[in-house]
Amino acid sequence: MPVPTNGFKQALKQGKRQIGCWMSFAEAVTAEIMGTAGFDWLVIDGEHAPNDIRSIRDQLMALATSDSHPVVRVPVGDTALIKMVLDAGAQTVLVPMVESAEQARQLVRDCRYPPTGVRGVGAMASRATMYGTVTDYIQGADDQICLLVQIENRAGIAALDDILQVDGIDGVFIGPADLSTDMGLQGNSADPEVRAVIADALARIKAAGKAPGILGTNDEATQAYLDMGAQFLAVGIDVMLLAQTSRTLAAKWKAK
Numbered sequence: 001m002p003v004p005t006n007g008f009k010q011a012l013k014q015g016k017r018q019i020g021c022w023m024s025f026a027e028a029v030t031a032e033i034m035g036t037a038g039f040d041w042l043v044i045d046g047e048h049a050p051n052d053i054r055s056i057r058d059q060l061m062a063l064a065t066s067d068s069h070p071v072v073r074v075p076v077g078d079t080a081l082i083k084m085v086l087d088a089g090a091q092t093v094l095v096p097m098v099e100s101a102e103q104a105r106q107l108v109r110d111c112r113y114p115p116t117g118v119r120g121v122g123a124m125a126s127r128a129t130m131y132g133t134v135t136d137y138i139q140g141a142d143d144q145i146c147l148l149v150q151i152e153n154r155a156g157i158a159a160l161d162d163i164l165q166v167d168g169i170d171g172v173f174i175g176p177a178d179l180s181t182d183m184g185l186q187g188n189s190a191d192p193e194v195r196a197v198i199a200d201a202l203a204r205i206k207a208a209g210k211a212p213g214i215l216g217t218n219d220e221a222t223q224a225y226l227d228m229g230a231q232f233l234a235v236g237i238d239v240m241l242l243a244q245t246s247r248t249l250a251a252k253w254k255a256k
């Protein structure tokens with residue numbers, strides 16, 4: 001059996017817009033539900049959601065038959081964590097708080113097998129190879145891994161041009177909430193100063209031949225980011241969707 005083609009990575013290379021959503025419940029059943037919604041990609045969030053490697057694996061399994069591509073955000077750019085996530089079957093990894101080209105180069109190495117990388121060679125016993133049935137995994141995995149790095153503070157913005165020169169990065173994701181807070185605006189990503197920084201960053205990412213990505217949590221922000229040229233765009237968070245919808249429903253009928 002050949003290594004599965006990473007359709008999300010191919011779509012980014014082809015310049016196709018990819019609409020996604022964040023998943024923060026850390027539960028396989030909600031991931032399975034989200035997988036029926038029709039999004040191009042879904043983030044299994046290991047940074048701010050209560051996930052561990054088992055829950056990440058279970059959500060990858062829950063999305064195995066979905067057309068929505070799973071993107072795993074690790075909590076930190078750590079070699080061991082990235083190895084575990086890849087062995088669990090993830091083909092696309094999102095790494096938060098990238099601040100330098102040196103850090104980005106190490107992340108590329110983390111996602112690749114030797115001699116060009118440092119990924120441990122033990123996947124034949126893991127879900128990544130479907131427990132040994134993908135017999136050419138070691139030979140073909142590197143080409144199908146998609147690495148997304150997240151720029152979300154002033155240090156990352158300052159180093160963006162250098163980071164964009166790193167070969168092996170498929171996309172760069174801007175984190176508006178962290179960036180605006182680091183700029184002294186306490187999460188106000190709609191501030192004109194923050195919007196200007198985001199617009200400039202997205203334009204530079206696209207000009208460098210990488211896919212620009214971002215998260216919008218309301219219609220105004222989402223449309224603004226689309227207008228700025230975001231290619232892979234998350235348009236909501238599952239927990240927020242449930243909270244907002246349930247509160248609206250309760251208020252509607254309690255007011256009768």
